[in-house]
Amino acid sequence: MATMTLQEKILFKLQDVKDPEIASISIVDLGMVHEVKVDGSRVTVSVLPTFVGCPALHIIERDIENAIISIDEVEDVKVDFVYTPQWTSDRISPEGRERLKEFGIAPPPLDHVMGEPWSIECPYCGSPYVTMENIFGPTACRCILYCKSCKNPFEAMKPVLNLD
């Protein structure tokens, strides 16, 4: 840790802040961290909410504050939720895509164009032979599917992309 800059230490700590509803993935791998600003001992983190009405935002805010304030050099932490740029599901890192699968959630389709059909692979057996049960799911960002190959129900992250 001694050779790390404060900026690096903060990003390292942020890896411990998980999505409260998907315990295997950090907010960094979800692509939610937009910017970390350091001004002496004051830190401001800009975070992109995945969905506007996500009820986990307050928990995420608290967890970020607790994680960063634990760094010796830091005396003050501020979390800003910003909507520019907009969070999109292609911000999820390759590492994050793997972590989602561990939790039984298929990552959103890559290179998806809104309006086109999706292809999703079962996070358990990798089969593309799946059916969509519900485009909505237990949280705003997820949908419910069923794998016809290994007979498991599973969830997938919805593709959410800019419609420009």
Add this chain to the structure above:
Amino acid sequence: MNKETMKPEERQALVELLYQLADDDFILSFRGSEWLGLAPHIEEDVAFSSINQDMMGHASMYFRLLEELGEGDSDSIAHLRKPEQFRNAIILEEVNGPGTYLEKPDYDWAFAVVRNYFYAVAKQIRLESLRICSYEPLREAAKKILMEQYYHLMHWELWFKQLVTSTDEAKKRMTDAIQKVWKDFGGVLTLGPYYADIVKANLIEDEALLKKRWMNKMEAVFKEVGLDFPGAPRMERGNGRKGEHTSDLEGALSTLSEVYRANPAAGW
């Protein structure tokens, strides 16, 4: 245009528009939330409650923009205003049907589908127009909301087209619901008394143009499913944008705000 440099009439126009956008989403998502556990099947319960959660999020995003403009903090904007200060269209505050959530709810699913579908189409048109809004925070909010709204519109369009081309009973119930919603849906399509200032400030396009787009879309859908297009929707019971409302809004607000009023310091 920004907060510091806008003229008083521009600020007024922006605030009015934000209240309309916020209150439409706020009250319709509340009516939707009353369906929880009562939707036709469990998958619909999941879908509908997810949509309502999104829409409540959209309302709260607009409330935050109002907060930034000095309208008070967003929780009090949501919970402490009087009914006449609300700017939602009357059709969106109407109860789901006879009974209440707690006692003998006899809600009408056809009404829910028709009201939500017509609203989702209008909302889509409004948001697309807001992408060129002169007030950047609203423009950016609209872009974000559009990504979520995409799934809502798809959902309601599917229900609408399926039911209206289904059995005779379904068709009859849907047609009745369309007639009912048509009487007041004009209220959604108006920008209210500050309309001229709203358009002049380049916040959104002309209401006549937005209404025309909605009618064109509806006419095409009606044709596709074999229904007669009834022409322009009316505004029979008054203009919510002027603060005119029914007792249904009062009932909704007293339920919605019960906990907040009991203890405004409670965490949410």
